Amino acid sequence: MSNVVLFTGDETGLVKKSRLKDDAQAVVSACQAPRQSRQAGIRSLCWISPPEGASEALFASLSCEGVVKTWESEAARPPKCVGQLATTAASQEGQPVALEFVSSFDKLSVVDSAGSVTVLTPPVGQETTENAGLEPSFQAKGPVEAAAWLSKHLATGGRENDLVVYDMQSEAPVFEALNVPHDELDLRVPIWVTAIDYANGKGNEIVTGTGHKHVRFYDVRAQRQ
Incomplete structure (x- = not known):
């Protein structure tokens, strides 16, 4: 098997990079999470289109507390968070379910268990826990x-x-x-x-x-x- 690099998120909030070779898996690096907890656990990961001028691929993560983070995937170093934005996907009404980059709009979309759909620009260079800059969302059936x-x-x-x-x-x-x-x-x-x-x-x-x-x-x- 040729070298294959995998990015995974665990139930405590760590984003890890693993390498598959010769049917063996080894964790080669992990992000330095500010805190590890079940609330910070990773619910979903997805690749995103990098902004114009970016030199490497980016991916996004969604945590159990509704925080969306953007990561650099440079092969020579651990995953690096380059932006984050809190969403309303972790509310009393629902919990985060899934995250995806919608290429038709160049936006991220988040769905929670109550059916709330949030659309947002991938946070690159943003470090905020406020619900700022979120675009109008709609309600799906829950x-x-x-x-x-x-x-x-x-x-x-x-x-x-x-x-x-x-x-x-x-x-x-x-x-x-x-x-x-x-x-x-x-x-x-x-x-x-x-x-x-x-x-x-x-x-x-x-x-x-x-x-x-x-x-x-x-x-x-x-x-x-």
């Missing part, structure tokens, strides 16, 4: 346990909240899944979406996983499961 983005579309789902696909520009749903028919005992099948991904780059095919160990495929164009 509760949310899983989310996936493709182009301008956001797909969400959760417990008793089946798959819904939103157009982030119009903030309106463009596809809403229906539950499967009753089982062989004529009992309603519980809804519990725990994973979502797009099956192709066109966005018309979506796959979900459930907390009941079911995998479901959806064809958005045909408006059917």
Whole structure:
């Protein structure tokens, strides 16, 4: 196996760089976290497009307390935080679920468990815990346990909240899944979406996983499961 560098975040807030070689994994460096705690634990990581003039790739992290940080990924040194911004994704209403860089807008998008969607510019050179500079967000149907983005579309789902696909520009749903028919005992099948991904780059095919160990495929164009 050729040299592969992985960036991971742990449950105490450390962002680590690991190297895979010859089927072995070794942590070669880790960021110097100001504090380690469950609240600072990393919920999600994603690559982002670097600003004009940047010389290296950047990635972003989302913590359990709703703080978004931007990191440099220079191979010769540990991950370095180059900006952070607090969001409202860790409120009494919901907890952070997922983070993604939406290339269609050159923005980061954060979803919390209550369905609140926040869009923000990647914080580079910012060090603030205030909710400053956040762009208008919209409300998706909650509760949310899983989310996936493709182009301008956001797909969400959760417990008793089946798959819904939103157009982030119009903030309106463009596809809403229906539950499967009753089982062989004529009992309603519980809804519990725990994973979502797009099956192709066109966005018309979506796959979900459930907390009941079911995998479901959806064809958005045909408006059917």
